[in-house]
Every structure is written in structure tokens, then in C-alpha cells.
Amino acid sequence: MPVCPQGTFVPHPSSYANALWRPFSFENYVPCDFSAWCANTGEFDCLPRAQLSPVVGVAFGPAGRAKTGRVMDPRRDPLLQALTNGACLLLELGATALAPFQYLSERNATSGFFRFAPKVPFGWNATPASWRGLAAPELGFLPPFTTTSDRQVALVERRAIVQGVYACANGGSCVAPGVCQCAPGWVGFDCRTPVCEQGFYVPTQPTRSRTTA
Secondary structure (H helix, E strand, O other): OOOOOOOEEEEOOOOOOOOOOOOOOEEEEEEOOHHHHHHHHOOOOHHHHOOOOOEOOOOOHHHHHHHHOOOOOHHHOHHHHHHHOOOOEEEEEEOOOOOOOEEEEEOOOOOOOOOOOOOOOOOOOOOOOOOOOOOOOOOOOOOOOOOOOOEEEEEEEEEEEOOEEEEEHHHEEEEEOOEEEOOOOEEOOOOOEEOOOOOOOOOOOOOOOOOOO
16 A cells, blocks of 8 residues: 555545545454554554444354354353453454453363363263363363463454555545645645646746736
8 A cells, every 4th residue: 555645544445536446344353442442552543443443243153153153143142241241252362372452361160161072062971060171181071181271262343444545635546655646637746736727837826826917
């Protein structure tokens, strides 16, 4: 994307005429409380995105599982509602992953996720205790066997991100670094000089309102 410092950074493309083509939007994960995250980090991308990133309904069920990995409606997920009051999605990350999200550590002893895969998922009749981590192999369970933190769970929202673009004044486009392509009727490095075909150009003219005899 070319940068034109004499222009402005605007949302693209439908809300700005004559801007060069960019994707209308793309879905992406962003920090759950996006406004608070932007206020705390001062990220540049937050400036154009703040008003242009609607929350996307996450696909779930048989049709959406391949895309989002969700089977249950996230708005009705009891664990999610308990942790976040239904405001966030939970995205599983590796134990050493670094991400710009707020995330939780999931430990096997207290995880709301079923970490190990029992050979008989339904009908498991081990000791009548709450789910716990396994420090050693046990009958009916597959490895790994550990009680250390094995993953992190990020608090995210899935949003439609609108890509911005540098644009020049009066409908001009930024076509190369520092180069504006002006709309008809305008010239200049920043497309702010009007063209009057019935007049003539005076290089020393101090203002646009001055007339010559």
C-alpha cells in the first residue's frame, strides 16, 4: 500500500470515491474488548478500524465447524458466559504462544475443556471425582500425561476488518509513495489546486481569489 503523507488515511473502498481497489473487508480475530485495547495500546490500526469493524456472527454447527472450529452456538456456551458474560469467544493457543489478546491459562486439573481422549468417551466410570489432570498413565486414557499448563485460551472477537487506504484531496488517489493521481479538475502534488480552463495559470499567485487584469 503506497503512503502519501500529503493525503489522508481513509476507510476503503465504498465510502471514498476514486480510491484504488482493495478488498472490501476480511474477517479476523481481534482482542475481545477492542475499544479498551485500542485505548491502552494506541495502535495505529485502531484509528481507522474503531468505527468500521462490526462484530461478525461466528459460524457454528455442522456447516461452520470446518471454518471456525465451533460446534456450539458461542452465545449459548455456558463456560463462555461464565468467564466473559458472553462478550468474547475463546480461542485455544499453545502454551508458549504470544498474541495481542488477553488470554487465560488452562490447567488440566481445572480446565473446562476435556484435555485427554478417553477410549470410551461416554460411560467413563472412574472415581466419582471432578475432572483432574493425570500425572501418570492410567487405564482408558491416551497421552500426554501432565499436570502442567498445556495451553492458553485467548479472549477474542471475530470482526469484519475494513482495510484503509491513503487518498489525496478532492477525490484523488495515492498511486505511488508520495504521488497523487488527481481527479479531473484538480492538479498539484496534493490535488488541492483547482483548474479553471477559462483562465490561465500564474505561478506567483498568492491566493485563489486573486484576479488578474
